[in-house]
Amino acid sequence: MKTMRATVTTVLIVGGVLTQHVVRAQQTEMTGIKRTDLQQHDLSAPGREAVQVRVDIGPGVAFGRHTHPGEEIIYVLAGTLEYQIEGKQPVTLKAGDVLFIPAGTIHAARNVGGDTASELATYVVEKGKPLLTLVK
Incomplete structure (x- = not known):
């Protein structure tokens, strides 16, 4: 039993x-965006977790304005991506470039190249909150 x-x-x-x-x-x-969850672990900081995902964005595809309940650390794996962080000029990154987005900052991304672009996104976020919140 x-x-x-x-x-x-x-x-x-x-x-x-x-x-x-x-x-x-x-x-x-x-449409045109594929997210692959790679790993998720609790951190030694109470109430925080690390989440790592691969995001593939098709040519000309944009991921609209959104926020995260913690920091986002981006490493571009392939292609060319333009990031718009609220209050700043757009920044264009290519494979091998990195970007840090502070917690709660409104931002968007767009593939400005002719091939699929990929990023490795690492989030250090509040546990139990939605990883992503879309902003109008």
């Missing part, structure tokens, strides 16, 4: 984690 209970509990936990992962990925899927 204990083995059956343990098995059922394990299945429910794993199923819940997988469902949460799929829902999170689906919430950020947009």
Whole structure:
């Protein structure tokens, strides 16, 4: 009986984690944009977690204005991306370039090249909050 209970509990936990992962990925899927969750870990700072994702953006595709509940650290893997950070001039980055976006800062990104552009985004965010909030 204990083995059956343990098995059922394990299945429910794993199923819940997988469902949460799929829902999170689906919430950020947009035409021409693919987000791949790579890892997510609690940090030693209470209430904070690190989330790392790969974002692939098709040619000419823009990701609208949004914020994150923490810092975003960007490393451009491929292509050419233009970032618009509220209150600053647009910045264009190519493969190998990096960008830091402070917590809660409104920003947007656009692929200004002819090929798919990719970035590695690392977020240091408040645990339990939505990773991304769209801004009108």
